[in-house]
Amino acid sequence: MSATTIYLALFLYFIVGSIIARYAGRKMGGGVNEYFLAGRSLGGVVAALTYSATTYSAFMLVGLAGFTYIGGVGALGFELIYLSGLVLVAFFGPRLWLVGKRYNYLTPTEMLGDRYQSKAVAVVSAVAAVIFLIPYSAVQLIGIGALVEGISGGTVPFLAGVGIASFIAVYWTWTGGLRAVAWTDSLQAAVMLIVAVLSVVFIAYRGFGGFGNLFTALESQYPAWLTVPGPGFFNIHAFIGLTLPWFFFSLSNPQVSQRLFMPRSLAQMRIMVMGFLIFGFIYTLVSILWGFSARLLLPDLEVADAATPALLGLDIVPASVALLVMLGISAAAVSTVNSIILTLSSMITRDVFKNIREDSIAHQELLVGRIFVPLFTVLILGFATLRLDLIAALSVASSAGLLVMVPALIGAFFWKRGTAPAVILSVVGGGIVATVLQYSGLKPFGFWPGVWSGVISTILFVGVSLLTRAPENKAEEFIGYLQEELDSKEVI
Amino acid sequence: MKKKRIFWAGLFFLMILAAFVIPYTPLLNDLNRVYGAFLFWNIFALIVIVCLGIITSKWRDLG
Numbered sequence: 001m002s003a004t005t006i007y008l009a010l011f012l013y014f015i016v017g018s019i020i021a022r023y024a025g026r027k028m029g030g031g032v033n034e035y036f037l038a039g040r041s042l043g044g045v046v047a048a049l050t051y052s053a054t055t056y057s058a059f060m061l062v063g064l065a066g067f068t069y070i071g072g073v074g075a076l077g078f079e080l081i082y083l084s085g086l087v088l089v090a091f092f093g094p095r096l097w098l099v100g101k102r103y104n105y106l107t108p109t110e111m112l113g114d115r116y117q118s119k120a121v122a123v124v125s126a127v128a129a130v131i132f133l134i135p136y137s138a139v140q141l142i143g144i145g146a147l148v149e150g151i152s153g154g155t156v157p158f159l160a161g162v163g164i165a166s167f168i169a170v171y172w173t174w175t176g177g178l179r180a181v182a183w184t185d186s187l188q189a190a191v192m193l194i195v196a197v198l199s200v201v202f203i204a205y206r207g208f209g210g211f212g213n214l215f216t217a218l219e220s221q222y223p224a225w226l227t228v229p230g231p232g233f234f235n236i237h238a239f240i241g242l243t244l245p246w247f248f249f250s251l252s253n254p255q256v257s258q259r260l261f262m263p264r265s266l267a268q269m270r271i272m273v274m275g276f277l278i279f280g281f282i283y284t285l286v287s288i289l290w291g292f293s294a295r296l297l298l299p300d301l302e303v304a305d306a307a308t309p310a311l312l313g314l315d316i317v318p319a320s321v322a323l324l325v326m327l328g329i330s331a332a333a334v335s336t337v338n339s340i341i342l343t344l345s346s347m348i349t350r351d352v353f354k355n356i357r358e359d360s361i362a363h364q365e366l367l368v369g370r371i372f373v374p375l376f377t378v379l380i381l382g383f384a385t386l387r388l389d390l391i392a393a394l395s396v397a398s399s400a401g402l403l404v405m406v407p408a409l410i411g412a413f414f415w416k417r418g419t420a421p422a423v424i425l426s427v428v429g430g431g432i433v434a435t436v437l438q439y440s441g442l443k444p445f446g447f448w449p450g451v452w453s454g455v456i457s458t459i460l461f462v463g464v465s466l467l468t469r470a471p472e473n474k475a476e477e478f479i480g481y482l483q484e485e486l487d488s489k490e491v492i
Numbered sequence: 493m494k495k496k497r498i499f500w501a502g503l504f505f506l507m508i509l510a511a512f513v514i515p516y517t518p519l520l521n522d523l524n525r526v527y528g529a530f531l532f533w534n535i536f537a538l539i540v541i542v543c544l545g546i547i548t549s550k551w552r553d554l555g
Contacts, residue, residue, distance in 0.1 A: 073515075073528075073529045073530050073533070074515075074529075076529075076530060076533050076534075077511065077515055077529065077533045080511070080533045080534070080536065080537040081508065081511050081512070081533075083537055083540075084504075084507075084508060084511065084536070084537060084540040086540075086544060087504045087508075087540060087543075087544065090500065090544055090547045090548065091497070091501070094551065215526045218526075219524060219525060219526065223524030224524065226523075226524050226525060226526065226528055226529065226530055227515075227520065227521050227522060227523065227524055227528060227529055228515050228516055228521060228529055229516070229521075236516055239512070239516075240512065243512070247508070265552075265553040266551035266552060266553065267551055267552050267553045269548075269551060270548040270549075270551040273544060273548055274541075274544070274545060274548065277540075277541045277544060278541070281537055281538075281541065284537075285534075486493065487493045489550065489552070490493065490550050491493070491550050491551065492493060492496050492497040492500055492547060492550075
């Protein structure tokens with residue numbers, strides 16, 4: 001594909017998104033709640049689309065397809081158990097939404113700080129999120145850079161792809177805050193899904209003569225790919241190690257859990273949850289079928305992540321569809337990155353700046369938050385251009401690292417004995433374990449870093465809580481309020 | 493509500509445990525067909541979606 005075609009497509013994509021972002025910016029009111037949470041007034045459909053676009057990154061059509069290519073059907077189990085992690089939202093969604101409104105929380109980490117009556121809890125949790133989400137975002141940009149470089153045969157340089165994606169992410173975010181992010185996410189989610197479905201139909205019919213034939217070919221040529229452990233990649237330790245941390249994604253990742261503050265009512269949150277589930281189910285199946293197709297059509301690839309670019313290069317995919325898929329993957333990455341940038345900026349302004357400068361006034365808080373939008377973008381861009389091994393390790397460690405927030409979050413809503421020192425130790429201790437194990441490649445007793453970080457942070461949280469003094473009054477008031485409110489509405 | 497909460501939490505726990513374990517048992521781990529693990533995980537996800545549909549049906553415009 002020529003460089004001119006790719007640049008033109010990215011330019012058009014930027015222009016359309018920018019029109020939406022500018023319009024969203026004009027609708028935006030003042031204040032941090034408006035800038036970072038769209039005034040807690042999102043409708044269910046937009047909320048579902050932004051939740052989907054934020055959750056699903058370039059990993060799906062590249063990484064998950066690659067997992068399927070080398071590991072077979074285990075990739076489907078991994079991703080659908082991850083999707084089923086939304087059962088956590090059944091319990092935590094209404095709770096976060098209610099306390100968000102009552103106490104005017106801007107970030108999930110601010111909620112933790114208030115619930116455990118400790119500013120240090122908010123600061124430590126926010127810093128942990130920054131440490132694990134910056135490399136994760138950098139990898140998204142690296143993905144776009146590598147994709148455009150690959151698809152153009154090197155005529156669009158890696159750095160151009162990374163730079164363009166960063167500029168798009170920061171421009172839309174800066175222009176209209178969360179409202180612009182949510183609206184452009186909605187467009188991007190639609191592009192992601194339509195393009196993905198369209199492309200898999202093309203591949204199935206032009207490559208195999210239909211889905212039935214695709215499965216028949218798979219059963220006869222690669223039967224092991226339909227079982228686990230099958231070809232071996234998804235042995236039980238790898239499956240648990242990958243899947244367990246991602247199951248908690250809806251709670252552990254602040255750019256996602258912050259979205260539980262945003263719907264204008266619980267009825268709209270319901271649309272958000274159900275819409276996301278349907279989106280996720282379809283998008284998962286498409287990504288898996290993509291990987292199976294690559295297995296059959298391109299059996300000799302050396303690198304699994306090359307499955308997608310290689311499939312796009314085949315004659316059965318028309319150039320126009322290949323171009324749209326490239327845009328769809330770029331959209332998936334940009335929509336994840338800009339949501340993370342906005343969430344991290346809100347955490348710095350609310351959990352760090354406001355805790356240090358207690359006398360800060362509202363407009364200063366907003367200014368600090370907005371300044372961090374380009375700052376984080378530059379930081380992520382810088383990390384992406386380095387292409388260090390450490391970035392890849394930290395990115396993989398992100399799910400294991402962020403998992404350490406989960407015991408504190410569960411405790412906040414369901415355990416009155418939880419304490420601030422316990423939260424800090426569980427987040428710091430679990431985070432260090434996740435990073436060290438991931439970077440060293442150690443897997444004690446065969447278990448992956450995500451299992452260890454989860455176990456150790458849970459032990460630290462429970463153990464230290466039992467040895468220290470809980471904020472009894474706050475716990476009583478916080479959990480008592482929720483119990484009363486939820487019981488009266490028959491919400492579980 | 494506490495009973496309902498425990499019921500759903502218990503049900504989800506069992507379903508998710510099954511999603512981890514069953515495909516690795518002799519029941520499915522040598523069934524090289526689309527109606528093996530592939531179908532099992534799809535049905536699992538659809539049941540979860542239906543359950544969440546039931547639970548969230550109580551989420552009305554409160555607040």
